[in-house]
Amino acid sequence: MTTPNPTPARRPRREPSEALLATLLLLPAAALLLGVLLFPMLTTFRDSLYLNKLTEPWLTGFVGLKQYAQMLEDPRFGQALRNTLFFGVLTVGGSFLVGIPMALAAHLPGRTRGLARVALLLPWAMPPVITGLIFAWLFNAQYGVFNDLLVRAGIIDEPLRWLSTPGLSVLAMVVTIIWKTSSFVALIVLGGLQGIPKEMIEAAQVDGATSTQTFFRVILPLLAPSLAVAFIFRTISAVQVFDIPYTFIQQAPAQGLLETLGVYIYRTGIEFLDFGYAAALSVALFALSLAVTAVYVRFVRDGANS
Amino acid sequence: MEEQTHENLSPAQRVGRAAALGALVVGGFFPFVWMVLTSLKTEGELQKFPVQYLPSKLDFSNYARVFSEQPFAQFFFNSLAVSLLSTLLCIVAAVPAAYALARLNLRGRGLLLTAVVAFSMFPVVSLLIPLFRLMRGAELLNTYPALILPYAALSLPIGILTLVAFFSAIPRDLEAAAMVDGTTRVGALTRVVLPLSMPGVVTAALLVFVNSWNEFLLALSFNTKLSMRTVSVGVTLYQGEFAFPWPLIAAAVVVATVPLVLLIAIFQKRFVSGLTAGGVKA
Numbered sequence: 001m002t003t004p005n006p007t008p009a010r011r012p013r014r015e016p017s018e019a020l021l022a023t024l025l026l027l028p029a030a031a032l033l034l035g036v037l038l039f040p041m042l043t044t045f046r047d048s049l050y051l052n053k054l055t056e057p058w059l060t061g062f063v064g065l066k067q068y069a070q071m072l073e074d075p076r077f078g079q080a081l082r083n084t085l086f087f088g089v090l091t092v093g094g095s096f097l098v099g100i101p102m103a104l105a106a107h108l109p110g111r112t113r114g115l116a117r118v119a120l121l122l123p124w125a126m127p128p129v130i131t132g133l134i135f136a137w138l139f140n141a142q143y144g145v146f147n148d149l150l151v152r153a154g155i156i157d158e159p160l161r162w163l164s165t166p167g168l169s170v171l172a173m174v175v176t177i178i179w180k181t182s183s184f185v186a187l188i189v190l191g192g193l194q195g196i197p198k199e200m201i202e203a204a205q206v207d208g209a210t211s212t213q214t215f216f217r218v219i220l221p222l223l224a225p226s227l228a229v230a231f232i233f234r235t236i237s238a239v240q241v242f243d244i245p246y247t248f249i250q251q252a253p254a255q256g257l258l259e260t261l262g263v264y265i266y267r268t269g270i271e272f273l274d275f276g277y278a279a280a281l282s283v284a285l286f287a288l289s290l291a292v293t294a295v296y297v298r299f300v301r302d303g304a305n306s
Numbered sequence: 307m308e309e310q311t312h313e314n315l316s317p318a319q320r321v322g323r324a325a326a327l328g329a330l331v332v333g334g335f336f337p338f339v340w341m342v343l344t345s346l347k348t349e350g351e352l353q354k355f356p357v358q359y360l361p362s363k364l365d366f367s368n369y370a371r372v373f374s375e376q377p378f379a380q381f382f383f384n385s386l387a388v389s390l391l392s393t394l395l396c397i398v399a400a401v402p403a404a405y406a407l408a409r410l411n412l413r414g415r416g417l418l419l420t421a422v423v424a425f426s427m428f429p430v431v432s433l434l435i436p437l438f439r440l441m442r443g444a445e446l447l448n449t450y451p452a453l454i455l456p457y458a459a460l461s462l463p464i465g466i467l468t469l470v471a472f473f474s475a476i477p478r479d480l481e482a483a484a485m486v487d488g489t490t491r492v493g494a495l496t497r498v499v500l501p502l503s504m505p506g507v508v509t510a511a512l513l514v515f516v517n518s519w520n521e522f523l524l525a526l527s528f529n530t531k532l533s534m535r536t537v538s539v540g541v542t543l544y545q546g547e548f549a550f551p552w553p554l555i556a557a558a559v560v561v562a563t564v565p566l567v568l569l570i571a572i573f574q575k576r577f578v579s580g581l582t583a584g585g586v587k588a
Contacts, residue, residue: 028403036459037428043436112331116331118570121578126563128522129539130538134559137341143352143354145357179333183334188581236427250542269438270438278434286429289428300420
């Protein structure tokens with residue numbers, strides 16, 4: 001292992017300009033990442049220790065960890081956290097159940113591959129807020145096409161009030177998030193599928209394995225790294241979900257059930273102008289994200305070492 | 307080989323494959339297609355149950371109203387300017403960084419790459435309040451830089467990681483040959499590596515552009531002046547507290563999504579290769 005050697009003067013002589021060049025090349029990116037992402041995050045830690053509420057400007061000053069204690073007793077925070085985890089489990093799981101078959105379908109040989117690729121990319125590229133709007137319309141109680149199809153198919157007798165019935169609004173939002181996110185899973189899995197040598201699958205088939213056996217015993221284990229990457233990215237985005245709940249809440253009276261941590265932070269900071277408490281909430285979300293990131297970094301390192 | 311395995315399929319398997327492909331295509335396209343159909347209907351045609359699937363005639367008046375009821379052309383221009391400039395800034399910062407990480411003898415290279423990965427998971431929502439206060443302090447609220455700076459920074463990790471993957475794939479010999487001929491390191495980057503990795507640069511730029519075009523939370527919070535709104539926020543401005551003029555909203559949604567649909571149709575292979583390769587290597 002190399003020992004840390006911070007003094008530039010003691011650099012090995014043969015490559016003095018290369019280290020300097022590397023520093024210069026890394027500088028713009030480092031400035032952006034540190035200045036626009038890291039520095040603001042550090043100020044959040046500080047802000048979370050101070051009262052700062054624009055609607056009650058007389059309440060100021062250092063309060064230590066009081067706002068974190070407040071969080072623990074805040075039922076709305078508890079609910080938002082539970083909602084976030086609940087939606088996270090359902091939508092991450094759902095995006096895999098839908099995404100893996102999507103990837104298999106898109107991987108099929110044939111002339112329709114281009115069309116399949118666009119079908120995969122479209123939900124991925126659709127802005128989340130627009131996805132929320134579109135599905136709010138598809139789930140519309142009076143004239144929504146989902147009700148229409150369900151009635152025509154004889155599954156329900158009369159239109160359901162999807163967005164104004166608490167349980168149904170949760171289901172509608174889960175469906176919407178799964179539609180939006182399963183194509184990301186599918187794209188990552190597709191990358192994994194393209195990396196599997198055809199010979200391995202043919203060998204399994206020669207040995208008499210059925211397609212189901214081939215899938216579960218050969219393909220799925222080889223997809224493990226892709227699935228792990230997709231899982232971590234999906235978990236991170238589920239923890240941070242904002243756009244789709246935000247659009248749904250505007251149309252659904254059962255807001256409490258749909259409010260995620262991201263929406264609660266937005267409301268606390270931007271709508272209630274309570275910057276101090278919003279900073280504490282932000283730190284909580286950051287910690288949650290960091291935990292997932294740590295798992296990911298460890299995973300990448302293990303992958304690099306093996 | 308592919309053809310042969312195709313021939314071996316039983317009729318049931320063929321039907322299964324066609325069904326899977328059909329479900330994928332219908333599932334992917336339907337919501338967007340439905341918005342196009344909705345945007346061409348009148349309020350009267352819309353208020354029917356069972357639903358009338360196709361509009362009686364092609365009526366584009368909703369599209370005219372999108373632009374007359376809100377300054378949507380301005381929203382569109384703002385989105386275009388913010389997305390293009392943040393993409394430019396991001397790529398300009400990502401190319402040299404990725405080159406240094408992919409090619410130069412760098413101490414702590416692994417650690418730096420890990421840091422880039424960690425930054426790619428940074429929660430935007432946690433940054434909302436501090437960035438808001440920062441932008442307010444710098445009097446940047448309701449300006450393009452209020453969005454350009456965070457968009458470029460937030461997409462920088464994915465840009466760097468995508469480019470590192472592409473740069474690493476270029477044979478070192480080509481650079482070495484150029485440098486033997488007297489070209490400098492920077493010359494090797496701009497004259498040898500960069501032209502050869504143009505597909506990678508385009509891929510990275512596309513990913514950054516889509517991210518920026520779609521961003522909602524920061525745009526909603528930082529640029530609240532009507533003339534500074536972007537399309538992702540603009541599409542939400544047609545609804546009242548209780549009124550949802552769906553044909554109008556649908557037309558706005560279609561206009562806001564058309565650039566993305568075009569990019570996907572044109573660059574589908576780049577997107578897929580960028581997402582599959584970049585993601586797994588990230």
